[in-house]
Amino acid sequence: MEKTILDKINRFTRRKLTEDEVYIFDLVLCDNDIDRDCERFSDKALEALRERFIGRTGIFDHDAAASNQNARIFDAELITDESRTTEYGEPYKYLKASAYMVRTDNNKDLIAEIDGGIKKEVSISCSAAKRICSVCGNDKNTVSCNHVKGKRYGGKLCHTILDDITDAYEWSFVAVPAQVNAGVTKKYSEADTVKAHENADISAANEELRRDIRRLAYFAGGRAAADIASVSAANLDTQQLIALRKSFEAQCGKGGAEVQLDDSAKDEEQTSDFSMR
Structure with a gap:
């Protein structure tokens, strides 16, 4: 050596x-x-x-x-x-x-x-x-x-x-599968997020929110938490998805984009x- x-x-x-x-x-x-x-x-x-x-x-x-x-x-x-x-x-x-x-x-x-x-x-x-x-x-x-x-x-x-x-x-x-935790969990202000949804394709934006929620849930509690979060987020609207994501962001407790x-x-x-x- x-x-x-x-x-x-x-x-x-x-x-x-x-x-x-x-x-x-x-x-x-x-x-x-x-x-x-x-x-x-x-x-x-x-x-x-x-x-x-x-x-x-x-x-x-x-x-x-x-x-x-x-x-x-x-x-x-x-x-x-x-x-x-x-x-x-x-x-x-x-x-x-x-x-x-x-x-x-x-x-x-x-x-x-x-x-x-x-x-x-x-x-x-x-x-x-x-x-x-x-x-x-x-x-x-x-x-x-x-x-x-x-x-x-x-x-x-x-x-x-x-x-x-x-x-x-x-x-x-x-x-774990790459789709669980590959990529970026975003942290915007709520106002920026709503504005983005107004300008972008709502369906695509909601799917991205659901991916963020799954990643944040995995980071906060592992695979089981990510699976539960996916089920919970499946039928939520945009505002509900934003609220759920914010709750997981608070659990992770870090600033910026993780x-x-x-x-x-x-x-x-x-x-x-x-x-x-």
């Missing part, structure tokens, strides 16, 4: 660890391509995440209990893959991180599962202050527009660009990026 790697790790330890005491693995946290929820990170956001995720702990299923901490990121780099392009035609970029664990009797099974490819899907939680419409450039956190994510305008897919990262909370090993990206449902080629060593 290179001495510089141990130096980076030992910035976070109370005593200097040796090569035999640590287990190191790499993971891909996120990228700049449009995800299945029609959102992506800007290059500026990826660079901010690169800086902010150094030192962040890894947990399971976004359960923030201290006993659930299992690893820590000690280095990260933004990589450009010139052989690939994004859906919108730019070079593919991804945020690769290096994490470490202290080898103990308690985590030897986890290490074996990482090496065996059982534990490999990763999701992140962070805060993005800007949500920019790819069509008109408006920040949807402050100015509404009637462009709908997933529709095409002038032959180009409308999507939301996540920018102005204000914090990175944690990263997690996950084993990003939880679950890469478990990427295509086979991209999933291989999550193979840890």
